[in-house]
Amino acid sequence: ALGRPGGGRRPAVTVILPVYNAECWLDECLKSLQEQDFQGSMELSVFNDASTDNSINIIEKWRVLLEAVGIQVCVGGHCSPQPRGVGFAKNRAVGQSSGSFLCFLDADDVMMPQRIRLQWEVATQHPKCIVGCQVRREPEEATERYTRWINSLTNEQLVTQDSIYT
Numbered sequence: 001a002l003g004r005p006g007g008g009r010r011p012a013v014t015v016i017l018p019v020y021n022a023e024c025w026l027d028e029c030l031k032s033l034q035e036q037d038f039q040g041s042m043e044l045s046v047f048n049d050a051s052t053d054n055s056i057n058i059i060e061k062w063r064v065l066l067e068a069v070g071i072q073v074c075v076g077g078h079c080s081p082q083p084r085g086v087g088f089a090k091n092r093a094v095g096q097s098s099g100s101f102l103c104f105l106d107a108d109d110v111m112m113p114q115r116i117r118l119q120w121e122v123a124t125q126h127p128k129c130i131v132g133c134q135v136r137r138e139p140e141e142a143t144e145r146y147t148r149w150i151n152s153l154t155n156e157q158l159v160t161q162d163s164i165y166t
Contacts, residue, residue: 009041010041010098010099010100011040011041011042011043011072011098011099011100012038012040012041012042012099012100012101012120013038013040013041013042013043013099013100013101013102013103013116013120014042014043014044014045014097014098014099014101014102014103015033015042015043015044015045015103015104015105015116016045016090016093016094016097016102016103016104016105017029017044017045017046017047017093017105017106017107018046018047018049018086018089018090018093018106018107019046019047019048019049019051019055019059019077019089019107020048020049020050020051020055020083020086020089020107021051021052021053021055022051022053022055022107022108023051023053023054023055023058025107025108025109026055026058026059026062026107027058027062028110029105029106029107029108029109029110030044030058030059030062030065030066031110032109032110032111032112032113033066033071033105033111034062034065034066034069034071035113036111036113036114036115036116036117037113037114037117038116038117038120039117040120041070041072042070042071042072042099042116043071043072043073043074043097043098043099044066044071044072044073044074045074045076045093045094045096045097045099046059046073046074046075046076046077046093047075047076047077047089047090047092047093047096048075048076048077048078048089049077049078049083049084049085049086049088049089050077050078050079050080050081050082050083050084051077051083055107056075056077059075060075063075074096074097074098076092076093076096086106090104101120101123101124103115103116103119115133118133119131119133132153134151134153135151
């Protein structure tokens with residue numbers, strides 16, 4: 001039985017969020033996490049990759065808001081002079097996470113309210129698969145080729161696609 005965290009149980013889903021100088025997007029991004037309709041337990045694992053803007057303060061503000069609704073928050077990071085890159089930050093966020101399933105979110109992304117629930121449902125039915133989703137770009141002309149490709153995949157392809165494109 002899934003529930004909001006409380007008894008030290010492992011979260012059903014960890015949202016992996018690498019951050020580098022993302023202050024202008026973080027409020028909308030984290031609000032979309034707070035508004036998920038998934039009823040299972042969730043964790044947010046943030047890794048701050050040497051941001052020099054106000055990202056860490058925004059993350060700490062949202063830590064309080066997310067924990068108030070039962071979402072565990074784990075924040076890591078480093079303060080070296082140079083960021084080490086999104087791959088490094090994602091790997092560190094994964095390393096500090098404890099969820100059974102991982103959901104990757106970029107700091108400039110906004111999730112639809114049903115994203116985690118729908119992907120968790122598919123992932124539990126197909127545990128050896130990587131689950132993807134369609135996207136909407138704003139502005140619409142941003143990364144047109146990628147958007148056309150990802151949105152042309154069928155539901156079956158989204159469940160069974162062999163390659164990962166980031």
